[in-house]
Amino acid sequence: xxxxxxxxxxxxxxxxxxxxxxxxxxxxxxxxxxxxxxxxxxxxxxxxxxxxxxxxxxxxxxxxxxxxxxxxxxxxxxxxxxxxxxxxxxxxxxxxxxxxxxxxxxxxxxxxxxxxxxxxxxxxxxxxxxxxxxxxxxxxxxxxxxxxxxxxxxxxxxxxxxxxxxxxxxxxxxxxxxxxxxxxxxxxxxxxxxxxxxxxxxxxxxxxxxx
Amino acid sequence: xxxxxxxxxxxxxxxxxxxxxxxxxxxxxxxxxxxxxxxxxxxxxxxxxxxxxxxxxxxxxxxxxxxxxxxxxxxxxxxxxxxxxxxxxxxxxxxxxxxxxxxxxxxxxxxxxxxxxxxxxxxxxxxxxxxxxxxxxxxxxxxxxxxxxxxxxxxxxxxxxxxxxxxxxxxxxxxxxxxxxxxxxxxxxxxxxxxxxxxxxxxxxxxxxxxxxxxxxxxxxxxxxxxxxxxxxxxxxxxxxxxxxxxxxxxxxxxxxxxxxxxxxxxxxxxxxxxxxxxxxxxxxxxxxxxxxxxxxxxxxxxxxxxxxxxxxxxxxxxxxxxxxxxxxxxxxxxxxxxxxxxxxxxxxxxxxxxxxxxxxxxxxxxxxxxxxxxxxxxxxxxxxxxxxxxxxxxxxxxxxxxxxxxxxxxxxxxxxxxxxxxxxxxxxxxxxxxxxxxxxxxxxxxxxxxxxxxxxxxxxxxxxxxxxxxxxxxxxxxxxxxxxxxxxxxxxxxxxxxxxxxxxxxxxxxxxxxxxxxxxxxxxxxxxxxxxxxxxxxxxxxxxxxxxxxxxxxxxxxxxxxxxxxxxxxxxxxxxxxxxxxxxxxxxxxxxxxxxxxxxxxxxx
Numbered sequence: 001x002x003x004x005x006x007x008x009x010x011x012x013x014x015x016x017x018x019x020x021x022x023x024x025x026x027x028x029x030x031x032x033x034x035x036x037x038x039x040x041x042x043x044x045x046x047x048x049x050x051x052x053x054x055x056x057x058x059x060x061x062x063x064x065x066x067x068x069x070x071x072x073x074x075x076x077x078x079x080x081x082x083x084x085x086x087x088x089x090x091x092x093x094x095x096x097x098x099x100x101x102x103x104x105x106x107x108x109x110x111x112x113x114x115x116x117x118x119x120x121x122x123x124x125x126x127x128x129x130x131x132x133x134x135x136x137x138x139x140x141x142x143x144x145x146x147x148x149x150x151x152x153x154x155x156x157x158x159x160x161x162x163x164x165x166x167x168x169x170x171x172x173x174x175x176x177x178x179x180x181x182x183x184x185x186x187x188x189x190x191x192x193x194x195x196x197x198x199x200x201x202x203x204x205x206x207x208x209x210x211x
Numbered sequence: 212x213x214x215x216x217x218x219x220x221x222x223x224x225x226x227x228x229x230x231x232x233x234x235x236x237x238x239x240x241x242x243x244x245x246x247x248x249x250x251x252x253x254x255x256x257x258x259x260x261x262x263x264x265x266x267x268x269x270x271x272x273x274x275x276x277x278x279x280x281x282x283x284x285x286x287x288x289x290x291x292x293x294x295x296x297x298x299x300x301x302x303x304x305x306x307x308x309x310x311x312x313x314x315x316x317x318x319x320x321x322x323x324x325x326x327x328x329x330x331x332x333x334x335x336x337x338x339x340x341x342x343x344x345x346x347x348x349x350x351x352x353x354x355x356x357x358x359x360x361x362x363x364x365x366x367x368x369x370x371x372x373x374x375x376x377x378x379x380x381x382x383x384x385x386x387x388x389x390x391x392x393x394x395x396x397x398x399x400x401x402x403x404x405x406x407x408x409x410x411x412x413x414x415x416x417x418x419x420x421x422x423x424x425x426x427x428x429x430x431x432x433x434x435x436x437x438x439x440x441x442x443x444x445x446x447x448x449x450x451x452x453x454x455x456x457x458x459x460x461x462x463x464x465x466x467x468x469x470x471x472x473x474x475x476x477x478x479x480x481x482x483x484x485x486x487x488x489x490x491x492x493x494x495x496x497x498x499x500x501x502x503x504x505x506x507x508x509x510x511x512x513x514x515x516x517x518x519x520x521x522x523x524x525x526x527x528x529x530x531x532x533x534x535x536x537x538x539x540x541x542x543x544x545x546x547x548x549x550x551x552x553x554x555x556x557x558x559x560x561x562x563x564x565x566x567x568x569x570x571x572x573x574x575x576x577x578x579x580x581x582x583x584x585x586x587x588x589x590x591x592x593x594x595x596x597x598x599x600x601x602x603x604x605x606x607x608x609x610x611x612x613x614x615x616x617x618x619x620x621x622x623x624x625x626x627x628x629x630x631x632x633x634x635x636x637x638x639x640x641x642x643x644x645x646x647x648x649x650x651x652x653x654x655x656x657x658x659x660x661x662x663x664x665x666x667x668x669x670x671x672x673x674x675x676x677x678x679x680x681x682x683x684x685x686x687x688x689x690x691x692x693x694x695x696x697x698x699x700x701x702x703x704x705x706x707x708x709x710x711x712x713x714x715x716x717x718x719x720x721x722x723x724x725x726x727x728x729x730x731x732x733x734x735x736x737x738x739x740x741x742x743x744x745x746x747x748x749x750x751x752x753x754x755x756x757x758x759x760x761x762x763x764x765x766x767x768x769x770x771x772x773x774x775x776x777x778x779x780x781x782x783x784x785x786x787x788x789x790x791x792x793x794x795x796x797x798x799x800x801x802x803x804x805x806x807x808x809x810x811x812x813x814x815x816x817x
Contacts (some may be wrong), residue, residue, distance in 0.1 A: 018606045020642045024613035027635055031620035089605045110609050114616035177672070 010125040011055035013082065014038040015045050015071075018060075025058060032118055034125075042071045046078075054132055056105070056124030058117075059087040061095065069095070069125065072102050083124035087112060141205055144190050152186040154209075155179060159195075160202040218517075222510050224505065233499035239344055240492045243357070246343020247485050249295070250360055252283040253336050254477055257368050260325055260332070261470045295342040300335040307331055322376050329372055333365040351419025353487040355412045360484055363409045364477040368470065370405055374398040375466050378447070399444050406440050409433070425483055432479040436472035443469040443617070527556045531563055544571035595804030603649045607642040614638045667704045669738050669746055670695055674735070676713045684734065687721055694737040702811040704748055708787045709811075712795075715780045716750040716807045723805065730803070745793075745813040753804040757797060765797060784809075 012029045014036060016022045029036045035055070039045040059180075072084055083105040085097045088095070091143040096107045105127065106120040148156065151172075158168045165183070169176040192198035285305065311324040340346045340361030348354040377398055413433055415424045443465040527550040534548040544567055550560040618635035621628040673693060682690050717734065724732040733753045740749035757765070766785045781795075788795040788809045795809040 018610070020607055020610035020638070020645065021613070023638060024610040024617065024642075025630075027638075028613050029618075031617040031624075031631070079737040089602045089609075110605055111612065112609070114613060 005113065009054075010036050010128065011035040011037050011053050012121055012125075013045060013053075013055060013057045015057065015064075016060045017041060021060070027120070028114055029165065033102075042074070043124050054125070054128055056083045056085060056121055056128055058085050058087060058121065061086055061099075069099055069102065072099065072104065076103065081128075081144060082143075083127050085117070085120045085124055087117070138204060141190070141201055145205055145207075147189045148186055152182045152189070155182040155200065156186045156190070156202065159183060160199055160207065215517075218513060225506055229502045229506065230499065231753060233495050233502070234298065237492050237495050237499075240488050240495065241351075242344050242483065243348065243353075244488050246295070246339050246345045246487065246490075247357075247360070247481060249297075249339045249343070250336060251481060253332055253339070253365070254474065254481065255328070256282065256308070256332050257365065257477075258474050260328055261372055261474070275461035281448075295339060297335060297338050297342065300331060300338050304328060304331040304335055314802065322380070325372065326376065329365075329369045333369055336361055346425075350487070350491065352425055353484060354414045355416035356425070356480055356484045356487065359409055359412045359416070360477065360481050362481065363405060363412055364473065367402065367405045367409060368473055370398065370402045371466065371470055371473065371574045374402055378462065379468075395447065399447050399737070402440065403444055406437060406717065412439065425487070428483050428486075429476065429479045432472070434741075436469070436476040439465070439472045440470040516553075523554070524556055527560060531560060534563075534567075538567065544568075544574055557758075570741060600649070600653050601729050604646050607646040607649070610642045611639050611646070614642070627795045664703045665707065666706055667706055668701045669699045669748065672706065672709055672713070673738060673748075674719070675738055676710060679710075680717050683721065687725070687732065689721060689724060689732040689734050692733065692735045694735065696737075696739040699738055699740060699746055700813045702791075702813060704791055704811060705787075709791075712784045712787050712809070713748075713750070715784050717809070719780065720750055720754065721807075723752050723756075725754075741810055744747040745811050747808055747810045749806055749808040751800050751804060751806040756799055756803055757805045766795070 012034050014022055014025045014029070016025065016038070017040055019040070020041070022136065026038050037048075039048065042137075059068045059071065068086055069086075075082070075084075084099075084103070085106040085108065086099050086104050087108045087110065089110045099107050099189045103122050108117060108120060145153070154172070155168060158171065163171070164174050164178045169179045172179070187198060190201055192201055285301070307324060307328045311321050311328060314321045314324055334761050340357065345357040345361055346771070348357050374395075375629065376395060381395070410433075413429075417423075417430075420426065421523070443462075445460060446465050527548070530550065531548045538544060538546050547564045547567065548560045550557055615636045618632050618639070619632040629812075673695065677691065677693060717736075720734050724734075730753055734751070735751040737751075738746060738748045766781050785795045788811070792812045793810040797805055797807050800806050
């Protein structure tokens with residue numbers, strides 16, 4: 001359902017205060033055909049980043065202005081969900097644990113094999129893509145859900161709770177034929193192929209049965 | 212000193228009091244002695260007056276004896292007038308005596324004159340007694356003896372004379388028996404009663420004389436006198452009915468005997484009085500000597516006590532003071548006050564010593580804590596330094612490896628992208644150089660362990676620096692002032708390292724003034740002699756000045772306030788200066804900018 005949507009080219013965002021390191025990382029990622037954007041500091045990144053670009057973030061823990069970990073927290077607060085790959089010269093265990101708990105995808109300690117870094121970046125890009133797809137499908141389902149009438153939504157919720165048409169009719173005080181009609185309309189509007197499909201959609205959207 | 216003065220004063224006062232008191236008593240007794248001598252002269256007068264029976268032609272009048280008496284009396288009157296007011300009485304007595312002499316020479320009746328002379332002699336004796344303190348005598352024995360000498364004996368002898376005159380007159384003029392019968396017993400009983408007075412005084416004097424010497428000396432004489440008086444009065448009483456001329460000789464003999472015994476007893480009593488007075492004076496002198504000896508002894512004892520006190524209290528206290536001063540001056544807490552003994556001073560001394568020991572221990576603990584803190588700080592800064600150096604070298608190395616990897620990929624691409632490869636390889640070269648630069652800058656830290664020291668002239672050092680930085684300063688529009696004190700000593704130092712330090716400080720100063728627009732950019736380098744450290748060199752700028760927060764951190768390794776820079780500069784500078792035995796510190800300039808100063812010792816023994 002998303003194959004025909006134009007896929008954004010993923011970008012590797014490199015943030016490092018050391019120009020040499022920045023250049024070399026850019027070179028490495030370019031050499032494997034990745035799109036790269038490098039920044040000297042978090043502030044510079046926040047200022048220039050293309051909105052909602054896909055990709056991942058490669059960060060040195062030791063950053064000018066604020067530490068990489070602080071920057072990680074800052075990104076989380078700003079609801080920027082790029083996967084983060086930390087690289088560090090002297091990462092210790094507490095620092096690693098902290099970064100991972102805060103949602104870092106990878107924590108690489110120098111010296112770093114280039115393949116490890118490239119793999120991590122690739123995983124990050126994939127992860128970001130998956131997440132984006134998920135985000136995108138949820139958005140679409142929400143749009144379909146919005147098409148339902150309140151009664152149809154009510155019926156769908158009760159169906160997902162495992163009630164039979166007759167039971168639902170009894171609870172809502174209407175004829176069973178009416179329930180069948182609502183249910184058919186809802187399935188069509190939500191583009192649910194089967195009852196199982198309907199149940200998955202309800203779960204993804206997090207609909208709760210009333211009462 | 213005040214105590215000493217008070218002590219001496221009290222001794223002097225005591226001695227003065229004692230001597231004055233005794234001297235008054237002795238003067239008192241001496242005056243009595245003079246009176247007694249005077250009375251001796253009066254007694255001689257009595258002897259002369261009474262020894263010559265009135266109207267008798269049997270012997271010539273003893274004029275020469277009177278002459279002696281006159282002379283004695285006049286001498287004494289003249290000499291004693293200062294003390295005694297006897298002039299009038301003595302004068303009257305002497306004129307009567309001269310008159311008597313003339314009368315006798317003319318052969319006239321002298322009875323009246325004799326009586327007058329005796330009365331005057333008695334008055335004189337009385338006055339002498341009063342004026343010479345004799346009548347105020349403080350001792351019982353001498354008091355009663357003087358009473359006998361001054362009052363009773365003259366009175367007794369006077370009554371003898373009266374009785375004798377009446378008796379002789381009654382015989383010659385054949386006075387009526389009635390008159391004799393009335394008058395004679397009265398006169399006789401007067402003599403007897405006076406004799407009883409003498410006897411009573413004598414008994415009282417004996418009682419007052421504790422050693423009995425008085426009685427031994429005078430009892431026989433007075434006893435003989437009383438016996439002869441009794442015989443005389445007895446003979447007179449048997450003849451009251453009728454006396455004829457034949458009896459007169461017998462009576463006369465009795466009378467002469469009584470008078471002689473009286474005079475003798477008087478003389479004895481007077482001698483004894485002298486003896487008693489002399490004895491009293493001797494006793495007083497002895498007491499005074501004893502008192503003085505006692506005071507002297509007490510004073511000596513006090514001085515010994517004072518010396519002992521000084522030795523046992525003041526001495527140790529002074530030693531304590533000396534030690535306390537020495538400790539304060541030299542901060543040598545190993546000093547101890549010496550004093551053995553369990554007395555208060557000993558306890559104070561041992562307490563003082565314990566306090567010193569406690570101070571020494573506290574000081575040792577403090578020094579240990581301080582050096583431990585310094586050691587920890589050094590270790591910490593070493594660790595930080597190591598971590599930072601690792602980081603600084605790791606960065607280019609990481610870049611090199613990453614670039615190399617990228618290069619391999621460009622090479623392995625089909626077709627190989629040689630253009631990219633060249634770019635990458637250039638970067639590899641550049642980063643390799645960068646890594647080696649970092650190592651070169653770190654080398655200074657390692658190198659300082661074995662600096663090459665040689666005598667170095669401060670003037671030459673600063674002149675070299677001036678040449679090295681001239682162009683940079685001109686480019687930055689900074690004026691340079693150099694102030695060198697006259698006669699700067701040379702120091703033992705590593706020339707290159709000191710150049711490095713100065714260049715670093717100057718470079719910092721230039722950086723600090725880069726933003727300075729509103730005032731002249733001035734760099735001042737000065738060198739002065741610093742006692743006792745040697746030389747102090749200062750680099751002052753007119754730049755931004757130190758940030759208050761950064762003040763104490765600027766010398767830490769890898770601390771930096773600059774955009775570019777490793778933060779090693781000042782840390783290395785301080786290490787170099789401290790390795791030379793000097794100090795490096797920073798302060799704010801006046802009115803602006805900052806001053807970095809360091810000292811170097813003249814004799815490089817560090």
